Amino acid sequence: MxxxxxxxxxxxxxxxxxxxxxxxxxxxxxxxxxxxxxxxxxxxxxxxxxxxxxxxxxxxxxxxxxxxxxxxxxxxxSRIYIDQPCVMPDPPTWQPLAEVDEQWRLSEDQIRSFYENGFLGPLTLCSREEMISLREQVWAEIEQPSKTYGFVTGRDRHLDCPAVWDLIKRPEWTERLAQLLGPNLQLWRSQLFLKEPGAPEVTWHQASTYLSEEGYKATLWPTDRNELFQLTTWIAFDDVDYDNGNMQFVKGSHRRINTAHIGAKDGGGFARTRFKLEADITDDKVVNMPMQAGQFVIFSERCIHGSPPNASTDRRRWGMAFRTIKPSVKVYDTELRHHVMYLREEYSLENWGAVVLRGEDDAGVNRLTQPPSAGAASSAEPPLQAAV
Incomplete structure (x- = not known):
């Protein structure tokens, strides 16, 4: 040297x-x-x-x-906004934003419930028996190094794992999303979340444009932050309940983004960051979301959410989150490297692209990539990510 x-x-x-x-x-x-x-x-x-x-x-x-x-x-x-401030008003009507087959149609009461609470679920993607059968193939593929990032990770595996893509392209999911977000959908992020027995809680948190990833700038650039421009879906691959750390939501908390007390002594942990969200969180507002394997919940990331510890001795809790946007939302600006500050991890975006999940790209603001079509997987170290 x-x-x-x-x-x-x-x-x-x-x-x-x-x-x-x-x-x-x-x-x-x-x-x-x-x-x-x-x-x-x-x-x-x-x-x-x-x-x-x-x-x-x-x-x-x-x-x-x-x-x-x-x-x-x-x-x-010491008092920092956890993400870019915004509000979330109700839509003009409770009518769905896309026409879908009757079997997938959300009722006006369900759409109203989503806007009142910030989440909707549990809904069913597939039977418990089918998910138990499918998840081994999904795991086998995710264990392999990512073709997008070049190493083993639970990030964005919908881009290179056919079993993941085949699971999420089903109308049981896409048609329900479309009624809340619109007929044209792009999938920009996915993440594996694994909570082994004894894993700690994930503290209350929320997001709008994912400014918290890089810290200094937004990850998503919507035309209007105050509209509903993104939805997250958490799919259960295992049976989940309070004992093994099911997701929890603070109903009605999606109306605004809160500040956080950074380094608070009574704060909780999120990845490698410790903070306490400055929000009115009382027991009567907290909703547990137990699910069977094969079920999912749709929510706005603005809705405060977290999860308790996995207090079980022999039950893991495995799920995956999928983040969907309107095509008009720009992702990652022009950067080719993305640094996730709270994880101290960096990702090359040279092979990344958004995927058309439903409809068409009617905006042309994002790089697009094709979903995986076929592939095989063998064994490697399992990808880990701070549980949510």
Whole structure:
């Protein structure tokens, strides 16, 4: 290794040490956060400065509005919006947004319930017996290195696992989504969530444009944040109940995005981050979502959700989340590398693309890719992700 290479390695290690020290030192983190937000506020207030700073800084100023900056600065870095603020009004009517076969049609009461509570379920994708039969093939494929990212991961396996794609393209799911989101749908993200016996709780959290992934900028760029532009579906591959950590929702909490107390002593854990959501969460608002294998729940990520510990001794809890958008929602902007800050992981987006799940691409704002058609899987280390 040459002198220049050694110097670069040393500098990279030093920067990493500094970042880790700031993350682990509460006072240093708060000082750094406050100074950073003051700098972003200055750039946001003086438009000519935006032409003089790197693209990342411009996107930072674009993604953080004045209320977000005010909260971070006046709290000395301890009170941060968990995502971009937005509201979620009711639609003009409770009529479905797409025409579907009668057997998949949602009633007006179901659509109203979704908007009142922020979630709808459980609904059935397939029988319990069929899911038990299918899940072994799904697991065998997911154990293989991702063709999208080049390593074993539970992220976006709908892009390269035929068994996953064959499962989710069914009308039992797509036709119900279309009635809430519209006739044209794109699938942009999926994630495996595995909670083994003894795994801890996942604290209450919510999202709108997934700004929390990179921290400085949004992941999704809708034309209007205050409309319903994305839905998440959590599909149960195992039977799930309170004992092994079923999903929980705070009904009615999807109307606004809340601030979070970062580093709160009484906060909970989400991946590698510790915080406490500043929201009115009472027992009468908490809804458990037990499901049989083969069932699913549709929800807005704005609805506060989490899960209790897996208190069982011999029952895992395996599910997968699938995130669907309107075609007009831009994903990832122009970046080719995506850093998930709270996991300290980075993904190359060179092989990523959104997939048309239903209808057509009537907007043309996203890179598209074809779903997998066939493939085989053998064994490897199982992909793990912080459970939700």
């Amino acid at each position: 040459g002198i220049a290479a050694r110097r670069a390695t040393i500098m990279q290690r030093q920067r990493s040490n500094v970042r880790d020290w700031v993350r682990n030192n509460n006072t240093a983190r708060r000082v750094a956060t406050t100074l950073l937000m003051l700098g972003i506020a200055l750039i946001k207030a003086v438009p000519p400065l935006r032409r003089m700073v790197p693209t990342q800084v411009r996107l930072f100023a674009q993604s953080w509005d004045w209320e977000m900056l005010r909260s971070a600065i006046t709290s000395f870095g």
